[in-house]
Amino acid sequence: GDSVTQMEGPVTLSEEAFLTINCTYTATGYPSLFWYVQYPGEGLQLLLKATKADDKGSNKGFEATYRKETTSFHLEKGSVQVSDSAVYFCALSDPAGGTSYGKLTFGQGTILTVHP
Amino acid sequence: DGGITQSPKYLFRKEGQNVTLSCEQNLNHDAMYWYRQDPGQGLRLIYYSQIVNDFQKGDIAEGYSVSREKKESFPLTVTSAQKNPTAFYLCASSIRGQGKSYEQYFGPGTRLTVT
Numbered sequence: 001g002d003s004v005t006q007m008e009g010p011v012t013l014s015e016e017a018f019l020t021i022n023c024t025y026t027a028t029g030y031p032s033l034f035w036y037v038q039y040p041g042e043g044l045q046l047l048l049k050a051t052k053a054d055d056k057g058s059n060k061g062f063e064a065t066y067r068k069e070t071t072s073f074h075l076e077k078g079s080v081q082v083s084d085s086a087v088y089f090c091a092l093s094d095p096a097g098g099t100s101y102g103k104l105t106f107g108q109g110t111i112l113t114v115h116p
Numbered sequence: 117d118g119g120i121t122q123s124p125k126y127l128f129r130k131e132g133q134n135v136t137l138s139c140e141q142n143l144n145h146d147a148m149y150w151y152r153q154d155p156g157q158g159l160r161l162i163y164y165s166q167i168v169n170d171f172q173k174g175d176i177a178e179g180y181s182v183s184r185e186k187k188e189s190f191p192l193t194v195t196s197a198q199k200n201p202t203a204f205y206l207c208a209s210s211i212r213g214q215g216k217s218y219e220q221y222f223g224p225g226t227r228l229t230v231t
Contacts, residue, residue: 034219041227043120043122043206043222043223043225044159044206044208044222046219046220046221049219089158093218103149103161103174104149104161104220106158107158109156109158
């Protein structure tokens with residue numbers, strides 16, 4: 001079945017440091033890939049997405065490139081801020097097959113803490 | 117503003133009682149979903165519905181029930197049969213398109229504590 005693996009956390013960085021959170025996936029078809037962010041006590045917000053190979057999703061300084069050859073979708077940001085402290089989830093949606101469309105498969109989440 | 121509302125934000129119940137969590141959306145989305153979030157385990161799908169009056173079990177449906185009588189509403193009942201109901205519950209919705217995948221939009225969540 002489909003699965004998503006994220007790098008283990010927590011990740012602790014100083015402000016203005018470079019961020020990478022690794023995400024790899026297994027899917028039967030050609031999935032769409034997503035990064036969601038969850039701030040403490042809140043629901044998930046879509047951060048960025050990519051729907052086909054070599055697509056780059058970007059938003060608020062975050063970027064991720066859909067790499068089919070390595071089945072990866074790593075999240076990067078050049079200079080993190082304290083306000084980026086949150087939990088980050090990688091997810092996929094695999095449209096292959098009838099009733100599975102629209103469902104998301106999530107990674108376990110990576111906690112990011114940014115210190116001033 | 118369009119969005120998803122979940123109420124209440126915090127809910128406390130005694131063991132053995134059924135409890136219903138509310139989820140309402142005004143995004144005109146056909147599909148709605150319920151997830152459970154436990155610390156360090158990501159999100160797990162409980163139930164989903166792609167159209168009114170139809171719903172399917174997700175990965176952890178045991179001890180839960182849902183209904184979908186209106187497009188805007190997808191309430192989740194946590195029954196006394198759910199062995200470990202204390203968790204953070206998230207509702208989501210998306211547009212529906214066969215053969216395609218669309219991002220889901222999430223509500224703010226309900227934290228249920230059962231003692």
